[in-house]
Amino acid sequence: MTAILEASGLNKTFGAVTAAKDINIAVARDEIVGIIGANGAGKTTFVNMVTGWLTPTSGAIRFDGRDITGLAPRRITRLGICRSFQVAQVFMTATVFDNLMIALGIADSHGLAVLKPLRLAEREARADAILRRYRIHEYRDQVASTLPQGIRKLLDIAMAMVAEPKILLLDEPTSGISVEEKFGLMDIVMSALKEDGVTVLFVEHDMEIVERYVGRVLAFYQGEIICDAPPAQALIDPKVIEFVIGDEPQGQAMRERAGLAPAGEGSDA
Numbered sequence: 611m612t613a614i615l616e617a618s619g620l621n622k623t624f625g626a627v628t629a630a631k632d633i634n635i636a637v638a639r640d641e642i643v644g645i646i647g648a649n650g651a652g653k654t655t656f657v658n659m660v661t662g663w664l665t666p667t668s669g670a671i672r673f674d675g676r677d678i679t680g681l682a683p684r685r686i687t688r689l690g691i692c693r694s695f696q697v698a699q700v701f702m703t704a705t706v707f708d709n710l711m712i713a714l715g716i717a718d719s720h721g722l723a724v725l726k727p728l729r730l731a732e733r734e735a736r737a738d739a740i741l742r743r744y745r746i747h748e749y750r751d752q753v754a755s756t757l758p759q760g761i762r763k764l765l766d767i768a769m770a771m772v773a774e775p776k777i778l779l780l781d782e783p784t785s786g787i788s789v790e791e792k793f794g795l796m797d798i799v800m801s802a803l804k805e806d807g808v809t810v811l812f813v814e815h816d817m818e819i820v821e822r823y824v825g826r827v828l829a830f831y832q833g834e835i836i837c838d839a840p841p842a843q844a845l846i847d848p849k850v851i852e853f854v855i856g857d858e859p860q861g862q863a864m865r866e867r868a869g870l871a872p873a874g875e876g877s878d879a
């Protein structure tokens with residue numbers, strides 16, 4: 611496997627708290643990886659170290675064969691690792707189209723993956739193409755603050771993609787999205803990212819999303835990876851069920867399926 615992202619012996623401590631403990635992983639190009647774990651398990655710490663927001667206490671991170679440990683976030687973004695946050699980072703008073711134009715302008719001025727500065731007409735054409743790819747073109751002239759949550763999320767991810775990253779890290783892409791909308795949104799996002807050949811790592815608490823969209827699960831517990839396996843295997847792993855899924859909304863169903871609880875034992879509330 612040619613790894614696009616490798617972490618070796620990664621540790622992070624905050625005083626007495628160990629937020630990452632001896633993390634060793636290699637992610638291949640085009641992989642879709644789901645990062646799961648209860649609150650405080652170390653998911654964000656891991657994402658923050660990969661994106662340069664935190665410097666590991668020890669260990670190394672390699673991206674595309676190059677050591678990126680401790681580089682500044684902007685530098686890492688320029689190399690090709692972008693992220694999108696749980697709360698959409700869009701300009702609320704600007705239209706959808708203008709948000710994309712701003713993101714393209716920033717990418718150009720920072721010399722991100724786009725090789726030469728785009729002329730205005732080219733930039734506009736590119737913004738329209740991205741809006742079509744993420745199926746939000748019909749909202750083109752709508753102000754971001756008036757958008758439904760799911761559309762705002764799509765806009766946010768589309769904006770993260772203007773820099774043409776090789777790796778995209780997403781933080782709970784369906785958080786705050788209705789149950790009816792979540793699969794529709796993920797279908798759009800995942801097919802667009804697949805077309806672009808992007809490697810995706812995303813933090814997710816919704817096990818239905820994990821099961822449906824990821825090829826590999828990294829389960830965190832107390833800063834350690836306790837399971838690294840495809841979802842069919844990871845989601846019936848007793849340790850994952852005990853330390854990760856138990857408290858999640860679909861916990862009871864998952865326990866029953868793994869034979870760890872009798873059917874209809876009760877709700878998870």
Ligand SMILES: Nc1ncnc2c1ncn2[C@@H]1O[C@H](COP(=O)(O)OP(=O)(O)OP(=O)(O)O)[C@@H](O)[C@H]1O
Pocket residue numbers: 624627628629647648649650651652653654655656
């Ligand atoms: N800046 C910090 N200073 C001190 N402790 C921190 C800091 N950031 C994280 N921690 C601690 O590190 C541990 C891991 O936190 P982290 O935010 O990575 O977990 P998480 O899995 O992302 O949780 P959540 O799902 O709630 O976002 C927790 O015990 C947390 O309190």
